[in-house]
Amino acid sequence: MSFASMNRRNFLGATALAGAATVAGPHRARADDTVKIGFLAPLTGDVAAWGLPGLYGCEIWAEQKNAMGGVEIGGATYNVEIVSYDNEYLPDKARTGAQKLIAEDGVSFIEMLGGDTMPAVTPIANRAEMLVSTLLPSDLSPDTPFLVAPAEVHPIYNLTGVWWMAENMPDAKTAVICAQDDAIGRPSVATYLAAFEAHGVEVKDTIFFDISTTDFAPVMTAMLAHKPDILCLDTAYAEFVNELCKQAFVQGYGGQIVSCTADFYADIIANTSEEFMDGVIFQFPDFDDPALNDPRINFDDPNGFFQTYNERYPGQWGAVSWEYASILDLWLDGARKAGSIEPAAVLEGMKQGGKGAHAFGEADWWGEELFGIDNALVGDWPVVQIQNGKAVIVEFKNIPEWWSEHGGTMIEHFEEMGEMWYQRA
Amino acid sequence: MDLAVFIQTCLNAVYASSYLALVAVGLVLIFGVMRVVNFAHGELYMAGAYALFWVFHQTGLPFFLGVAVAIAAVGALGLVMERALFRPMRNNPLGGLICSIGALLILQAGAVALFGVRKKSFAGPYNEAVSLFGVESLTISGQRLAVIAFAVALLGALWVFLKKSRFGWALRAVAQDPDAAALQGISIGRISMLAMALGAGLAGAAGALTATIVPTGPYMGHSVIIGAFIVIIVGGVGSLEGAVVASILYAFVSTFVTTIWDGVVADIAGLLLMLAVLVARPQGLFGRPERA
Numbered sequence: 001m002s003f004a005s006m007n008r009r010n011f012l013g014a015t016a017l018a019g020a021a022t023v024a025g026p027h028r029a030r031a032d033d034t035v036k037i038g039f040l041a042p043l044t045g046d047v048a049a050w051g052l053p054g055l056y057g058c059e060i061w062a063e064q065k066n067a068m069g070g071v072e073i074g075g076a077t078y079n080v081e082i083v084s085y086d087n088e089y090l091p092d093k094a095r096t097g098a099q100k101l102i103a104e105d106g107v108s109f110i111e112m113l114g115g116d117t118m119p120a121v122t123p124i125a126n127r128a129e130m131l132v133s134t135l136l137p138s139d140l141s142p143d144t145p146f147l148v149a150p151a152e153v154h155p156i157y158n159l160t161g162v163w164w165m166a167e168n169m170p171d172a173k174t175a176v177i178c179a180q181d182d183a184i185g186r187p188s189v190a191t192y193l194a195a196f197e198a199h200g201v202e203v204k205d206t207i208f209f210d211i212s213t214t215d216f217a218p219v220m221t222a223m224l225a226h227k228p229d230i231l232c233l234d235t236a237y238a239e240f241v242n243e244l245c246k247q248a249f250v251q252g253y254g255g256q257i258v259s260c261t262a263d264f265y266a267d268i269i270a271n272t273s274e275e276f277m278d279g280v281i282f283q284f285p286d287f288d289d290p291a292l293n294d295p296r297i298n299f300d301d302p303n304g305f306f307q308t309y310n311e312r313y314p315g316q317w318g319a320v321s322w323e324y325a326s327i328l329d330l331w332l333d334g335a336r337k338a339g340s341i342e343p344a345a346v347l348e349g350m351k352q353g354g355k356g357a358h359a360f361g362e363a364d365w366w367g368e369e370l371f372g373i374d375n376a377l378v379g380d381w382p383v384v385q386i387q388n389g390k391a392v393i394v395e396f397k398n399i400p401e402w403w404s405e406h407g408g409t410m411i412e413h414f415e416e417m418g419e420m421w422y423q424r425a
Numbered sequence: 426m427d428l429a430v431f432i433q434t435c436l437n438a439v440y441a442s443s444y445l446a447l448v449a450v451g452l453v454l455i456f457g458v459m460r461v462v463n464f465a466h467g468e469l470y471m472a473g474a475y476a477l478f479w480v481f482h483q484t485g486l487p488f489f490l491g492v493a494v495a496i497a498a499v500g501a502l503g504l505v506m507e508r509a510l511f512r513p514m515r516n517n518p519l520g521g522l523i524c525s526i527g528a529l530l531i532l533q534a535g536a537v538a539l540f541g542v543r544k545k546s547f548a549g550p551y552n553e554a555v556s557l558f559g560v561e562s563l564t565i566s567g568q569r570l571a572v573i574a575f576a577v578a579l580l581g582a583l584w585v586f587l588k589k590s591r592f593g594w595a596l597r598a599v600a601q602d603p604d605a606a607a608l609q610g611i612s613i614g615r616i617s618m619l620a621m622a623l624g625a626g627l628a629g630a631a632g633a634l635t636a637t638i639v640p641t642g643p644y645m646g647h648s649v650i651i652g653a654f655i656v657i658i659v660g661g662v663g664s665l666e667g668a669v670v671a672s673i674l675y676a677f678v679s680t681f682v683t684t685i686w687d688g689v690v691a692d693i694a695g696l697l698l699m700l701a702v703l704v705a706r707p708q709g710l711f712g713r714p715e716r717a
Contacts, residue, residue, distance in 0.1 A: 044542040045644065052542065181689045209688030212648040214639040217437040217569070218683035218691075225430040225684070239544045239640040246546075250554045250566040251433070271548045316543075 033070065035078040035341050037062075037328065038101035038110035040094060040121070043086035046211065049238035049263055050113050050135070051086075054324035056313050058082050058111070060305065061325040071332055074339035080328075083107055091120035098124045108341045109331050111324050114139040114149075115183040122147065131343035133327045135320065138187040140371035141421035146347065149367075149376040150330045150356060151323045153399065154260070155188035155235055156370075157381035159195035159410075160397035161258050161281045164383040165230070166199035168394075172229040172256050174202050178219055178244065179234035181208040188235035188260060190417040191410065196232075198406040204228055216240070220247035233259035238318065245280075246271050258282070262386065263318035269389055280386045284319040291382070291393040298357040299326055326359040330377070333357055351375075364400060369407060370414065372421040426685065429563050434684045435677075436557070440569045442676035443576035447631035448649055449656040449668040450580060451624035457600035457663045458620035461511050461521035466653065467646025468532035469625045473499045473632025474641040475536055481637075482547045488637075492575070495633030496626045503625025507618050515617075529646075536643035544645075549637030572634045579630055580669065583623070587665070596620060600663065652679075655695055659702045661712025670710060674698070 039058055041051030062080040070077045083105045085097035094117035101107045102124065110125070112118065114134030125132045125146050134140070137149035137156065165172060177192050179185035189206055196203050204226035209219050223231060231253060233244050241259055248257065249272035262268065262282040269277045285292065287306035292299070299305070299322065309321055334350030335341050350356060351365050356377045363379025380396040403410070414420045426434070452466045473495040481491035506528055514520035551567025587593035598606040599616045607613055631649075639645065656675050660667025678698050682691040708714045 044537060046642075048542045181687075207687045209683070210692050212651070212692075213688050214645060214648050215437075215441055217440065218434065218680045219688060221430060221433045221437055222684040222687075225426070239546060239642070242546045243640060250552070250564060252554060252561065252564050267546055271546060271552070 033076065033078050034081050035071070035073075036081045036083050036105055036107040037331070038098075038105065038107035039082050039084040039324070040087055040097045040101060040110050040117075041084075041113040041324075042089040042117075043084065045088040045090075046237060046239070047089040047113065047115075049318055050320050051089075053313070053316050053318045054111075054113075054320040055082070055084050056316060057305075057309065057321045057323070057325040058328060060308055060312070061328050064300075071335075073332070073335045073341055078341070087112075087117050089113070089115070089117060091117050094118075095120040095124065097121075098130075102128045102130055108343060109133070109346065111327055113320075118144075118147070129344050131331075131347050133331075135323060136184065136187075137367060137371060137376040138183070138419060140367055140373050140375050141424065142372040144373065144375070146343065147375060148347065148350065150350065151327045151359060151377070153376055153378050153381065154184075155191040156376075156378065156399055156403075156410075157283055158188060158191045158235070158260050159198075159402055159406075160381045160383050160399065161283055162192065162195035162199055162201070163397055163402060164395055165256065165258060165281060166201070169256060172201065174204050174226070174228045175230035175232050175258075176205050176207070176223045176226045176228040177203060177232040177234055178207040178209065178223055178236070180211045180213070180236060180240060182211055184235050184237075186417050187414065187419045190413040190419050192232050192234060193417075194406065194410040194413040197413070198402075198409050201230065211237070213240075214243075216243040216247045217251075220244060220251050220253075224248070224251055224253055228255065230256045230258055233257065235260040238263035242268050242271065245277070249273070249276050256281070261319040262384075262391070264315065265386060265391060266315075266389075269386075274389045277386050278388065282384050282386075282391075283381065284391075285382050285384050285393045286317065286391045287322055289391070289393045291396075296361040297359065298329065298361065299359045300329070322359070329359070330356055360396065366400065369411065370420070429560055430684070432558075432560075432563055433565075434680055436563075436565045436569075437684075438673075438677040438680035440565070440573055441680055442673040443573045444631045444635050445649070445652055445656060445676055446580060446669045446672035447576050447627045447634075449653040449660070449672050450583065450665055451627035451631075452653050453624075453657050453660075453663060453665055453668045454596075454600075454620045454627075455624040456657070457665075458596060458603075459507070459511055459515075459521070459617050460518055461514075461525060462518075463624075464522065464525040464650065465506070465528035465532060466525075466624070466628055467648075467650030468529050468536075469499050469503065469628035469646075470632040470649050471536060471641075471643065471646040472502060472532060473629030474636035474639075474645060475540060475632075476629065477633035477636040478540070478545050478547065478641050481549075482545070488550045492630060492633045495629045499629025499632070500622040500626035502629075503621040504618055506625070507621035511621070512614065512617065515613075533643045533646075540643070542643065544640035544642035545636075546640045547637060552637070566638070568637055572638070575630065575634055579627065583627070583665075592616075592619060652695070655699045657709075659699055659709055661709025663713075664709065664711035667709055667711030 042048050043052045066079050070079045087094035087097050098121040110132045114136035118139040132147050135152040136154050179189045245268045258281040287302040292302040334346045338345035338349030360380045363377045365374045366378040367376040382393045383395050385394045455463050476495035476498045477491040480494045510524040549568040554564040557563045595611045656671040660671030679691045682694040
């Protein structure tokens with residue numbers, strides 16, 4: 001049909017067809033080219049500090065990938081969309097969120113914090129064969145074949161801080177541990193007990209407190225009554241660490257503090273003093289640390305990521321800010337190896353060769369002895385110390401090396417705490 | 426437990442009983458006059474803490490001005506709740522209770538919307554440790570001492586108000602027998618407003634005074650309201666003296682058990698205390714037995 005011969009009816013018909021093609025075509029193409037990642041973690045409530053900052057990190061990760069034209073997997077290019085659901089660290093909400101993300105949103109992968117929310121999600125993930133990640137490998141068991149812990153080996157990495165202290169502070173011989181009584185606190189206590197025992201530090205007492213605790217003065221009085229060389233704050237929630245440090249400061253403690261996290265440590269310093277917090281050992285670096293520019297680090301431009309993050313979300317950098325994003329790196333690596341975004345294929349790709357490109361260097365898929373399944377990616381982990389008001393990586397320690405010598409001690413303490421996978425089941 | 430730890434634990438318990446008494450006495454006032462179990466009382470405590478955060482920490486105004494603003498603002502919030510929620514439900518206790526749960530959720534959501542989910546931890550003006558009795562290891566922060574002093578002052582002022590003023594007499598009369606009080610010409614509506622403003626103001630004061638000691642967050646009212654309910658059951662529902670005595674008893678039991686065993690056992694001990702009192706004296710320590 002020549003343009004000249006086109007009458008009004010043909011013109012309108014052709015325009016309508018073209019319009020429909022214009023509207024429908026690109027939409028369908030975009031949908032096909034988008035991979036959705038579920039983010040199912042606490043964004044509000046007491047545990048939000050280990051969820052929300054991670055979502056911010058994932059959004060930056062996705063934006064950066066999309067700005068470069070998307071991610072290429074199996075010959076196709078995908079934009080990445082993060083679909084978040086706030087589980088408030090409540091099992092019921094986590095279950096609802098998992099159902100929504102899988103059935104309604106059609107996500108290809110779900111990132112979770114884990115802990116108390118994981119048992120509610122596991123049956124749904126298993127039924128759907130959905131790949132799920134957790135920050136807490138203590139969630140792993142042979143009943144969780146689609147669950148991986150590829151970034152954080154909580155609480156096992158806590159041993160590196162104790163190990164470093166034993167080498168560098170040999171006079172510190174006694175410790176007291178406190179922890180909230182939950183699925184995050186208890187396995188962490190087992191880890192610290194094992195690490196202290198392995199390095200000849202006597203643990204005078206372990207004090208549990210309820211997660212609804214607001215006044216930490218009695219807890220700290222109980223701890224200081226033992227006159228410990230080391231105060232171990234375990235994996236206390238971010239606000240708890242802050243309050244415990246405030247109390248230690250007010251009640252005149254002058255010894256060493258070790259903690260899994262020291263999120264928002266600038267606030268803690270403001271509430272105590274730079275001198276008091278100097279020397280505190282924990283496990284999570286700021287990503288502007290020069291040690292992270294080492295070629296073995298598998299995280300794109302950590303310093304740039306840290307800068308972007310802080311510009312966009314000032315004061316929000318915490319332990320998990322980079323972790324969920326680093327899991328996306330590992331997921332992408334697995335998807336590329338598999339040439340697919342199908343969850344089962346990606347899992348196979350991730351675990352190919354028994355090794356993975358962990359953020360802190362090449363690591364092994366590990367965990368059979370402790371979790372009953374090799375779904376935790378374990379290698380080096382940094383020991384971080386506050387020096388002159390700033391978090392500094394003082395050394396990377398190799399977890400498998402420690403395990404080869406003291407693994408039995410760790411298993412004993414996990415058993416005593418009832419945290420071995422067969423006890424949890 | 427050596428002597429220093431014992432005295433330190435006593436100090437911790439005195440602090441805990443002081444702010445708990447402020448919250449519990451407010452709750453008793455509201456229940457006594459309005460017969461409403463105010464589940465949102467913990468959120469009034471939270472509102473007081475945020476008021477102080479805003480006035481003192483955000484705008485840099487003096488701490489005690491922040492406390493005064495918190496008392497006034499939360500008292501006003503109590504008035505709004507009385508007029509909008511509880512007065513229409515005056516003859517419907519279940520309706521009042523459900524309204525208070527609604528208020529709880531609204532206040533929590535409001536705090537999230539205004540201040541975000543992250544808890545605020547900020548230092549007060551008297552953060553430095555004060556050594557007591559010349560013992561270096563025996564310390565308490567000046568901030569905690571301020572809470573204790575203020576709680577004693579506020580509760581003392583309330584006692585004088587209730588015992589010596591006409592409004593206080595009227596309030597006690599309504600609490601004892603609303604119908605007889607109304608026949609004497611006392612306005613139940615006005616006295617309800619007064620009780621709500623006083624009760625809310627006390628919760629606001631407790632929140633403001635402790636805001637620099639505990640993390641201020643949208644859900645901080647939970648643990649406080651649970652403790653306050655235990656206290657008013659132990660003390661005797663409706664008894665102001667009972668609320669004060671039970672606050673001291675509960676705080677000492679909880680603090681000592683935390684120090685000797687741990688915090689989880691302390692929660693159980695608090696509930697066991699309530700159970701023991703209910704078994705031995707169902708009306709509570711200072712409550713009056715229900716007439717058949």
